[in-house]
Amino acid sequence: MSQFKQTFNSSIGKKLIMALTGLFLCTFLIVHLAGNLQLFQNDEGYAFNVYANFLTHFPPIEVIAYILYAFIVIHALYALILTINNRKARPVQYAHQPKSPTSWGSKNMGLLGSILLLFIVIHMSDFWYKYKYTDTVGFKEYRTNVLSNERTVTDFVPESKEFEHSYTTENDVEVVRVKDLHKKVSESFSQWWYVLIYVIAQGALSFHLLHGFQSAFRTLGWTHRKYTPIVEQIGIWLFAVIIPLGFAAMPVVYFFMGK
Structure with a gap:
């Protein structure tokens, strides 16, 4: 060791x-x-x-x-x-700095x-x-129709301060709520x-x-x-x-x- x-x-x-x-x-x-x-x-x-x-x-x-x-x-x-x-x-330091092949970086x-x-x-x-x-x-809320792939976006205000994110599906609509x-x-x-x-x-x-x-x-x-x-x-x-x-x-x- x-x-x-x-x-x-x-x-x-x-x-x-x-x-x-x-x-x-x-x-x-x-x-x-x-x-x-x-x-x-x-x-x-x-x-x-x-x-x-x-x-x-x-x-x-x-x-x-x-x-x-x-x-x-x-x-x-x-x-x-x-x-x-x-x-x-x-x-x-050297009084005279010799030329060096090393790069500036x-x-x-x-x-x-x-x-x-x-x-x-x-x-x-x-x-x-x-x-x-x-x-x-x-937060943003994204609602995506899984059949047509159309998406709507709105601001989202959670009811609780502990809320962080959620992923759900409602009648063929995927609902994503994230920061x-x-x-x-x-x-x-x-x-x-x-x-x-x-x-x-x-x-x-x-x-x-x-x-x-x-x-x-x-x-x-x-x-x-x-x-x-x-x-x-x-x-x-x-x-x-x-x-x-x-x-x-x-x-x-x-x-x-x-x-």
Whole structure:
């Protein structure tokens, strides 16, 4: 046990923890983006609100969510520890900084990570916390005729404060009553400063993942002459381009289209 503890208290051990938690967070980003793309459906928020309700009321997903929160904290904490240790190891900077082949992102991972951590706090307090723990998010009622697939949407006011959601069927009509997170998203994305913060954070995410995804594989020793170039391309196009652009597109589209 002492050897195990010693390993993960070492610099290499801390980097392994950073790599593992980072790859888990990369997986989450793919799933989260896929779910948030429901915002682009022209259905008055039905798909997105049902998705948000599922995330906050399905026990296995809730367990994974708390693991995610723990991994975010661990990832940020170990990043801070490694940064401090690196500075202690070289308290005096070189008088002349030699040219380095390392990318701008790799040199500024601390700055990028700080921007992302601040964004996560703002993002979760504005959406997740208000959705789950306050009464500032209203409700929507969706009535869908299962035969014709026609749907009507109205605001819903529950009789009890304990009400969270309901799914019923009345004479071939599916009645879904859920919190209207879609409206909260629309309101937040109508504010230029919030959209700007969101876009800047996605820029930071792009540079962070451009270095972090490939670095995690190298730290874990998962390198191969044949497969490393594939990993690098996935890191560039999926994690540094597609995912940040996908997230950034949401506030931009909502701001200019006024959904």
